Amino acid sequence: MHIRRVYFAAEVVISAQFGRAADGDDGMITLRINGEARNIDGPGDMPLLWALRDILGLTGTKFGCGIAQCGACTVHVDGKAVRSCLLPIGSIGDRSVTTIEGVGATPGGRRVQQAWLDLEVVQCGYCQPGQIMSAAALLAATPNPDDTDIDSAMAGNICRCGTYVRIRAAIKKAAQSG
Amino acid sequence: MPKDSTTSSPGSLTTPLSRRVVLKAGAAAGGGLLLGFHIPFAAADAVAGVFAPNAFIRIGRDGRIVLVMPQAEMGQGVYTSHAMMLAEELDAAFDQVAVEASPPSDALYTNPILGLQATGNSNSIRAFWIPLRKAGAGARAMLVAAAAQTWRVDPATCHTESSQVIHDSSGRKLAYAALVALAAHMTPPADPPLKAAADFKLIGKPLKRLDTPDKVNGKALYGIDAMPTGVKFATLAACPVFGGKVGRVDDGAAKAVPGVRQVLVLDDLVAVVGDHMWAAKQGLEALDITWDEGPNAAITTEEVWRQIKAASDNAGATAKTVGDVDQALADGEKYEAVYQLPFLAHAPMEPINCTVHVRPDGCDVWAGCQVQARGQAIAAKLTGLPLNKVQFHNQLLGGGFGRRLETDGIEKAVRVAQRVNGPVKVVWTREEDIRHDLYRPVYYDRLTASLKDGKIAGWNHRITGSSVVARWLPQGYTNDVDFDAVDSAVDIPYDIPNLRVQYVRSEPPAVPTGFWRGVGPNNNVFAIESFMDELAKKTGKDPVAFRRDMLGKVPRLQAVLDLATQKAGWGEALPPRVGRGVAAQVAFASFIATVAEAEVDENGEVSVRRMVCAVDTGIVVNPDTVVAQLQGGLIFGLTAALHGEITIAGGRVQQGNFNDYRMMRINEAPEIEVHLVDSGEAPGGIGETGTTAAPPALANAIFAATGIRLRKLPIDRDILAGKKPA
Numbered sequence: 083m084h085i086r087r088v089y090f091a092a093e094v095v096i097s098a099q100f101g102r103a104a105d106g107d108d109g110m111i112t113l114r115i116n117g118e119a120r121n122i123d124g125p126g127d128m129p130l131l132w133a134l135r136d137i138l139g140l141t142g143t144k145f146g147c148g149i150a151q152c153g154a155c156t157v158h159v160d161g162k163a164v165r166s167c168l169l170p171i172g173s174i175g176d177r178s179v180t181t182i183e184g185v186g187a188t189p190g191g192r193r194v195q196q197a198w199l200d201l202e203v204v205q206c207g208y209c210q211p212g213q214i215m216s217a218a219a220l221l222a223a224t225p226n227p228d229d230t231d232i233d234s235a236m237a238g239n240i241c242r243c244g245t246y247v248r249i250r251a252a253i254k255k256a257a258q259s260g
Numbered sequence: 261m262p263k264d265s266t267t268s269s270p271g272s273l274t275t276p277l278s279r280r281v282v283l284k285a286g287a288a289a290g291g292g293l294l295l296g297f298h299i300p301f302a303a304a305d306a307v308a309g310v311f312a313p314n315a316f317i318r319i320g321r322d323g324r325i326v327l328v329m330p331q332a333e334m335g336q337g338v339y340t341s342h343a344m345m346l347a348e349e350l351d352a353a354f355d356q357v358a359v360e361a362s363p364p365s366d367a368l369y370t371n372p373i374l375g376l377q378a379t380g381n382s383n384s385i386r387a388f389w390i391p392l393r394k395a396g397a398g399a400r401a402m403l404v405a406a407a408a409q410t411w412r413v414d415p416a417t418c419h420t421e422s423s424q425v426i427h428d429s430s431g432r433k434l435a436y437a438a439l440v441a442l443a444a445h446m447t448p449p450a451d452p453p454l455k456a457a458a459d460f461k462l463i464g465k466p467l468k469r470l471d472t473p474d475k476v477n478g479k480a481l482y483g484i485d486a487m488p489t490g491v492k493f494a495t496l497a498a499c500p501v502f503g504g505k506v507g508r509v510d511d512g513a514a515k516a517v518p519g520v521r522q523v524l525v526l527d528d529l530v531a532v533v534g535d536h537m538w539a540a541k542q543g544l545e546a547l548d549i550t551w552d553e554g555p556n557a558a559i560t561t562e563e564v565w566r567q568i569k570a571a572s573d574n575a576g577a578t579a580k581t582v583g584d585v586d587q588a589l590a591d592g593e594k595y596e597a598v599y600q601l602p603f604l605a606h607a608p609m610e611p612i613n614c615t616v617h618v619r620p621d622g623c624d625v626w627a628g629c630q631v632q633a634r635g636q637a638i639a640a641k642l643t644g645l646p647l648n649k650v651q652f653h654n655q656l657l658g659g660g661f662g663r664r665l666e667t668d669g670i671e672k673a674v675r676v677a678q679r680v681n682g683p684v685k686v687v688w689t690r691e692e693d694i695r696h697d698l699y700r701p702v703y704y705d706r707l708t709a710s711l712k713d714g715k716i717a718g719w720n721h722r723i724t725g726s727s728v729v730a731r732w733l734p735q736g737y738t739n740d741v742d743f744d745a746v747d748s749a750v751d752i753p754y755d756i757p758n759l760r761v762q763y764v765r766s767e768p769p770a771v772p773t774g775f776w777r778g779v780g781p782n783n784n785v786f787a788i789e790s791f792m793d794e795l796a797k798k799t800g801k802d803p804v805a806f807r808r809d810m811l812g813k814v815p816r817l818q819a820v821l822d823l824a825t826q827k828a829g830w831g832e833a834l835p836p837r838v839g840r841g842v843a844a845q846v847a848f849a850s851f852i853a854t855v856a857e858a859e860v861d862e863n864g865e866v867s868v869r870r871m872v873c874a875v876d877t878g879i880v881v882n883p884d885t886v887v888a889q890l891q892g893g894l895i896f897g898l899t900a901a902l903h904g905e906i907t908i909a910g911g912r913v914q915q916g917n918f919n920d921y922r923m924m925r926i927n928e929a930p931e932i933e934v935h936l937v938d939s940g941e942a943p944g945g946i947g948e949t950g951t952t953a954a955p956p957a958l959a960n961a962i963f964a965a966t967g968i969r970l971r972k973l974p975i976d977r978d979i980l981a982g983k984k985p986a
Contacts, residue, residue, distance in 0.1 A: 125518055128538045136493055136536035141485035142478020144658070145537070146609050147690045151918040154609055182478035195476040202468065202884055205892055206335030207475030208609040208658030214476060233927035240918060242609045242659050243335045244895025246929035248888070 111171050115140070116184025126172020131155045133171050134181060142182035142211050146240070153239030156212035157181050163219035163235070182211035190260070191218045197256035205243035213239045217253050226257050311440040313399040313448055315368040316346055316392060323423065323437035325350070325357045330369035330388060332361070332379040332630050333471055334660035335892075336947045337885035340469045341385060342392055344881055348462045349396030349454060351420035352436070359470055361654040364636035374733065377633040380665055380775060381744075382848040382945025385881055389943055390454075397452035399443075406442035407434045421461075457879060457940060466884035471656070483655040486615040486626035488683040492521060494676055495540040495687055496531035498696050501553040501911035502770040506530055510548035517543045524679050531676045537687055544689075556770035556911040564768045564908060565600075568704045572724035576764030577740035580750040583758030588718025592710030597794055599707070599787040600972040603768075603906035604700035604776055605913075605921060610658020611693040614673035617683035622649040624683070625674070628657035630664040638667045642674045661896075662775035665732070666698050691916040698774030699906055701726035704766075705787040714799045715810060719756045721749050724764040725783065726773040740765065748781035748847045748952070752788060753817050754810040771908060777896055778951035781847040789843040789956035790971065793963060803842055803960065804830055814851070816876045816941070817844055821853040823935055824874035828855035837861065838869070841960025847952050848945030850877040854894070856957035857930075860965045864980030868898055868930040868958060873950070875934060878941035886946050890934040893950020899924040901955040905974050 111122045113130075115138070122133045134140040134157070143166055146154030150165040157166045158180040185191030194217045197203075204210050213236070220227055220235035227235070232253055241249070311319040318326040327346050333339040339359045347354050362369045362377075369377045373387040400420055407425035408415040417428050423436045436443075457463075474480040499505060509530055511523040519539025524531040532543035615626040616639070623643050629635040629652075636652040643650070657664055673686035688696075703725040710718040727742040736743050741763045749761045767773075776782070796806035804825050811818040821844050825831075830840060838859045845852050857870040871894050880886050903922035907914045915921040955973060963969050968979060968986050978984045 124536065124538070128536070132536050132538040136538075139487055140478070141481070141487065144482075144609070145484065145611065145687065147918050148541075149690075149917055149919065152609065152923075186477055198476045199468070199472060202472065202888065204335075204469070204472040204475045205337070205888060206609070206657060206659045207472065207480055208482060210475055211478050237925045237927045240609065240923045240925060242607060242661070242896070242923065244892035244899075244924070244929075245888070246895060246924075246926040247891050247932050249926060250929075 113171065113174055113179055114176065115179045116181060116187070122171055124171065127170045130157065130166040130169045130171050130174065130179070134166065140181055140183055144208055144211055146209065146212075151240075152209070153216060154209050154212040156215040156239065158185070158215060158219055161219065161222055163216045165238075182215060185215060185218055188218070190222050193256045193259050194218045194221065194252070197252040197259065201248050201252045201255060203245050203248040203252050205245055209239060209241045213241065213249055217249070217256070220253065221257055221260065225260060227253060309440065311399075311443045313402055313443070314395045316395045317350065317399045319399075319436050319440055321437055321440050323356060323435060325352050325423065325436070327357055327359050328362050329359050330362050330377070331371070331384045332628070332632070332654060332657055332660065332664070334379065334628070334630065334657035334664070336384070336889060337469055337882060338379070338384045339471050340467065341881040341885060342388060343470060344462045344467060345388065345392040346396040348460060349393045350400050351422070353423040354462060354467065356423055357470075362632065364632040364652045364654070366633040369632075375735070377631065378665065379630045379660070380662065381779065382947040382949065385943045386849060386945055393454050394452060397454055398448050401449045401452045402443045402446040403436055403439050405446040406439040410434065410439075410442065463879070463881050464883065467882055469885070481655055482610050482658045483615070483626060483628035484610055484613045484658065484685075484687060486653070486655065486685060488615065488617055488624070488626070491615065491683045491685050492533050492535065492680060493537045493540050493687065494531050494533040494680070494684050495537065495544050495689055495692070496529050496672060496676065497544055497549070497692060498529040499551045499553065500695060501551065501557050502559070502772070503556050504528075504554045504911070505552040507550040507552040509550070513546040513548070514543040517546055522680065523547065524676060526675060529672060531686070533676070533680055533684060541689065553911065559769050559771070559911045560909050561907045564702055564771065567769065568702055568724055568766045571764050571766035572704050572706055572722060574764050576722060576724070576762040579741045579746040579761040579763050581760045582756075585718050585720055585758045585760040588758035589708060589710050589720065592712050592717050594708060594710050595795060595798060596706065596708045597791055597971060599705045599790055601700075601703045601783055601786065602904065602973060603702055603771065603908070604900060604904045605694050605697040605906050605915070606661045606663035606776060607694060607918075607921060607923070608657070608659025608661055608663055611688045611690055612663070612669040613685065613687040614670045615683060615685040616673045616677035618643055618674065618677045622651070623674070624651045624653065625670065626653045626655055627670055628655045628664055629667070629670065630657070630660050631667065634667050635670045638671050639674050642671065643678065661777040662779070663697065665775055668698070690918070694916050694921055695913040698772040700776030700782070701728065701773040702768060703783040705783065707787055707791045709791065709795055711795060711799055714801060714806070716754065716756045716795060718758040720760045720762070721784075721788070722762040722764065723749060723784065724766050726767050727765045728773050728775050728779075730765065732775065742780070744780040745783075746780065747784065748845060749784040749788065751846060753814040753844065753846045754792070754807070755813050756810070770911065777893070778948045781845070781948070781952045782955075785843065785845045785847060785952040786956045786959070786973070789845065790959050790969075793841070793960045794969065802831075807842070807844055811844070814846065816851040816939075817846055817853065820844075820851050820874035820876050820937060823937065824853035824855050824872055827874065827933060827935055828857070828870070828872035830855060837965050839961045839964025839966070841957045841962070841964055843953050843957040843960065845949070845953055847949055849942075850875060850944030850946055850949050852876075852949050852953055854953040854957040856954065856961040858958055858961040858965060860962055860980050862981065864977030864983075866902060866958075866962060866975055866977070866980065868902075868928070870931045870933070871954065871957070872933045873935065873953065874937065875946075875949070876937040876939050876941070877944040877946050878939050879943050880936060881943065883936055886936060887934045889946045890950045891932045893948060894932055894954045895924055895929060897951040897954030898930075898958060900951070901958050901973050901975060902928070903974055
């Protein structure tokens with residue numbers, strides 16, 4: 083039971099799912115982010131991560147690797163956890179984007195943030211927006227996750243400070259408080 | 261639009277008061293003073309509504325208490341523990357305090373152990389244990405004096421609690437906020453008395469961290485989040501071969517990338533500046549660069565090992581000698597083993613970055629830095645500006661681990677910014693971060709011992725490796741010995757009558773080396789605790805009993821060894837291919853015993869099931885933080901042991917991102933138990949201790965599970981699978 087191997091191919095699925103924006107799809111793009119319509123003056127193939135951070139100033143979403151290996155850039159698109167570093171803004175359309183700045187407005191997101199504070203999960207904190215977004219998406223889909231569910235949902239999020247023990251406990255606590 | 265952070269205080273968790281107070285304190289103290297107690301401007305600032313008795317405390321008329329943090333917050337919880345130490349002696353209500361990053365100043369914020377403003381070596385609590393409490397106690401004494409004068413009573417008849425002065429007999433109270441103006445006129449005490457440990461109200465309690473609420477909602481500002489108005493975004497590439505230069509660059513395609521503004525070709529690097537990181541990244545990828553690879557283009561990992569092995573044939577400098585080692589080794593049966601550790605990158609989750617605005621008359625720098633004053637100094641040197649024209653805004657660090665003890669990222673960013681009109685944020689790609697680190701050195705340790713009556717009679721430990729200290733803190737390199745490289749070896753806890761520790765400095769060809777979480781003890785604890793297990797096996801003794809019998813003079817370590825092994829169920833039956841391994845260490849002035857439980861499958865895959873750790877770190881400031889640091893430190897050490905290796909071919913690093921420089925993930929993470937021992941001893945260090953503890957405990961557990969001894973990290977799964985010899 084201690085060996086939990088997770089082969090997470092989620093990132094590959096994510097990029098295939100959204101595809102690449104068509105060439106020449108430049109100009110103003112409007113996205114629904116944290117419930118607001120936001121205009122982005124950038125090329126359609128620009129990953130959402132950079133639009134959030136560099137154009138909209140929503141710096142809570144973090145850059146860690148740029149190749150969907152670390153999960154620091156995780157946001158929600160229609161409630162599902164997605165790596166924003168590989169998601170072209172031209173492919174999102176009218177789907178709803180939620181970032182760490184907005185997830186606290188949802189009951190599930192608030193519960194996760196509170197559990198994170200109650201158990202003092204955070205150390206440097208740089209990966210934690212991504213961890214929290216992944217955890218909130220997990221709980222939305224699986225309200226009472228077991229260890230295997232947690233491994234599957236969270237193995238794409240690296241924490242260099244090594245807060246995994248507390249992340250696992252906090253997800254269970256958030257589930258119980260739901 | 262990008263939000264403007266130029267008007268706020270980056271790294272601060274508060275709306276800051278004026279920096280003027282602290283900067284003036286710097287001028288008044290004149291340098292070299294740990295505490296600016298006798299600061300004559302206090303009255304003047306009280307007029308402005310602030311009581312600032314020293315460089316660490318500012319109390320406003322509104323009751324706000326701002327505590328200025330001398331050390332960088334990089335996840336270790338130092339903002340909270342240092343605030344607790346100040347607030348304890350100040351008797352401040354902890355829910356009224358706010359913390360703020362210190363400005364760069366080696367004079368005001370020197371780490372007394374390291375001799376400069378630096379956060380490292382797990383010594384934040386040890387270094388500031390007395391100074392910060394004195395700062396709090398001194399401020400408290402001035403507030404008491406002010407209240408006593410107001411009431412015309414003897415200060416000795418007053419006490420303090422929760423940010424108030426209270427007159428014992430009458431019960432009259434004055435809030436600190438009401439005393440701000442008068443307190444500034446009181447004489448600061450030269451040597452204020454400190455509380456006895458029994459009187460602590462905050463120290464020892466698991467208080468909530470001050471920095472975490474903003475870290476769960478996206479508001480916390482790291483270096484990479486600086487957004488001064490009009491900022492441009494840049495990324496860069498240095499020659500992939502260490503020491504190489506730029507040859508020829510064709511930037512035609514890069515300049516055609518939408519959003520690219522500038523292509524900068526410097527002597528040793530190329531940078532692309534754009535409207536956003538996406539433009540900069542795409543522009544960099546579109547460049548056609550021919551590098552002048554220089555003399556290091558043939559270097560390989562094999563060559564690095566060949567050189568260090570050859571260097572270790574020299575006896576080197578003697579760092580410590582006790583008894584007659586040569587005689588003792590000649591008398592008994594002699595055992596020898598060699599242990600090796602690889603290059604490692606730091607790979608903090610926040611890639612190296614720095615935002616700089618260079619103007620003719622000044623410069624602003626935003627970065628997350630473990631050496632703030634050095635960061636400021638490098639910017640001043642490059643720009644030719646005086647220090648006081650360089651504003652260095654230290655931000656939260658998205659991981660440090662020693663990487664941000666270096667200023668190379670700041671240096672490169674300033675050089676880029678000198679060629680950009682307006683502020684520019686320089687962010688390295690993860691690949692650049694991995695390939696242009698200053699690496700944890702490779703180490704080659706030869707251990708030789710003889711046994712007599714089931715104990716060690718003679719011991720020779722020859723450590724061969726790069727000296728980071730010789731470059732970074734030259735005064736720490738004396739008589740050809742690097743104090744860090746021999747740390748935890750010269751003070752080996754076991755009672756060995758004839759002992760010698762030798763140090764051979766051997767710099768790897770071209771590969772730069774730096775401090776990496778766990779520093780010297782990483783190497784020494786791995787070698788010593790692995791060898792101890794091998795010697796136990798030779799004597800036929802249980803590894804715990806073998807160690808325990810030689811720890812009579814170090815009862816604190818003996819006690820945690822007993823506790824950890826008891827909690828771990830040492831000696832209890834385990835399934836096949838599962839083993840327990842132990843490691844004991846005195847490192848960073850903390851006493852720690854660790855038991856790892858690991859399973860090895862037929863393919864050589866290792867699964868760490870459980871880690872149990874017992875810790876005596878003296879007086880604990882925040883016990884929850886100590887537990888968190890052990891949990892995280894163990895994961896950091898396990899990551900290195902299971903996955904960590906930087907290799908060199910063609911003079912360049914072969915890894916580049918988390919796909920080939922792997923980190924432990926949650927599905928691999930074991931259960932972790934940390935048991936703290938109550939102690940009244942002076943505080944020890946804790947941030948790096950888990951990292952040093954995990955690798956030898958794991959290697960010993962693998963031996964217990966398989967009978968295979970791994971003397972080189974990271975673990976070689978082919979050896980464990982029987983595909984190649986150990």
